[in-house]
Amino acid sequence: MKRALVTGMGIISAIGENVNENHNSLRNALTGIHKAAHFESHYSSLLPFGECKASNEELKETLGLQDSVGYTRTCLLANNAFLEAIGDAGLSPEDLSSFDTALISASTVGGMCLTDQLYEDANLKSSGSPYLESYGCSAHTLKLIKRYKIRGFTDTINTACSSSANAIMMGARLIRSGRAKRVIVGGVDSLAKYTVNGFNALKILSESACKPFDENRNGLNLGEGAAYLVLESEEAAGSKRVYAEVSGFGNANDAHHPSAMSDNAIGAVSSMRDAIQSAGISYDQIGYVNAHGTGTQNNDEVELYGLNHLFAKMPPYSSTKSFTGHTLGAAGAVEAIYSVLSIVYSELYPSLNVESPIGTYHSTPISSFSDNHAIKFALSNSFGFGGNCTSLVFGSVS
Known part of the structure; x- marks a missing residue:
């Protein structure tokens, strides 16, 4: 079985x-959550993002x-990170156009960031806009395919x-099975009225900077x-520089509720267990967990339940969503990069804003930046609506 090695990153x-810039902010506890x-x-003047x-x-x-024509903010953000990664x-133009190169991207918002234009066009209240082909969640992928002449599997x-954690998992599986030599994996999402209004209807948006794993947490901040x-x-x-290896992955679904995880963390436990087992390592070899950690009542309690169910001794853990907000479909890839950085630089990044840690399991998240922590393996969790739970294990190659 072939190994899936991380040779490039962009964010x-x-x-x-x-x-x-992202690494510097993580090291210096510089949050990006402010008024938009x-x-x-x-809500841009009422809530932080x-x-x-x-x-x-x-x-x-x-x-x-x-x-350019038809480039939404989603497409622009994707192009920015994609260009840095390749x-x-x-990667040369020949590499990108090789049939051995695949692209697997992810998004939940897609072109819905243009919520008003989408409404006008869909209801025939406009004469048509340049974005008619850009509203779907795959529009940014099609732009990348066309611009970089990608001919392999997409x-x-x-x-x-x-979403983007599953893109990484699928890319690793393509390489492991020999179906591709290289795969560009990741995802993108931008702020949109559609999602902000939806999350607000669920009453899970915080009016202040989110505080994952705090007893007094009161919701999440949406990010992009x-x-x-x-x-x-x-x-x-x-002979390229290699940052890390995608050592293991797991995906499971507890099918419990459209927007909440089951109290006994069925999907979360299964995805974490499968990821660690597929990496061929023991639980005590995990040196850092980048938790899903949204800052909502349900997620944080359930994720801690799952972690304590699996680990005899809780590894260091934190939620970097306290820096970026919840970037939805991009979160898995964003936090995968942060997990890789923790391995490469032997660093632990904090959960910001935690004043009274959840006391149920006698474990507290990382409270401040620290280095000189040799991390052989890092676990990154991404848990989606509908119970779709994915966990990734990244391993050191040094």
Whole structure:
């Protein structure tokens, strides 16, 4: 069985427009959760969001897409992170167009970030807009395919908040089985009225910066961003720098409720167990858990239940959503990169804003940045609506 090695990474989020900026923010506890500057909504002045700092016009200029047609903010964020990832991995145009190269992306919002335009077009209240082909969740993938002349296997996954984690899992499986030599995996989501209004209807949006794993947590902050990783087989990677390996993965569904996890964490426990078993390691070899940790009552309690059910001794854990907000379909890839950074630099990143940790299991999340923690394996959790739970294990290659 072939190994799936991480040779490139690219990211844009509320805490940075590239990997280095994101890493610096994690090290210095610099949150990106503030009032939105670009997102136009009734709630933009009332609620905090994890909004990327660059405007659409700035993103277009950076990417050389000033004259582009039909590029939503989702497409622009995806292009930004994708370009950094393939550059970091040193992929040539020939590599990208090879039939041995696959692209698996993910999104839940897609072009729905243009909620008002979508409504106008769908209800024939407009004469048509440049975005008619950009509203679907796969529109950004099609833009990437066309711009970079990708000819190999491509797909777009939408399994809610586990979407890009599932993209990474699928990419690793393609490489392990020999069906592809390299796979670019990740996802993107941008702020949208559609999702903000939906989450607000569920009464789970916090009016302040979220505090995952705090007794007094009162909801999540929605965020936006994009992240991509380049996975390559050992043959394709050659002498390239390798950040880490996708060592294991697991996916399960508790089918309990459309927007809540089961109290006994059936899906979460199964996905974590399968990921660790498929990595061929013991539970005590996990040196860090990047938890799903949304800051909602249900998620944090259930995730802690699942972790304590599996681990005899709880490994260090935190939720980096306290930096970025919940980036929905992009969260799995965003947090995969953070997990890889923790391995590469032997660092632990904190859960921000925790004042009174949940006391049920006598374990507390990481409260401050620390280094010199040798981490051989990191577990990254992504749990989606409908109970779709995915866990990834990343392993050190040093």
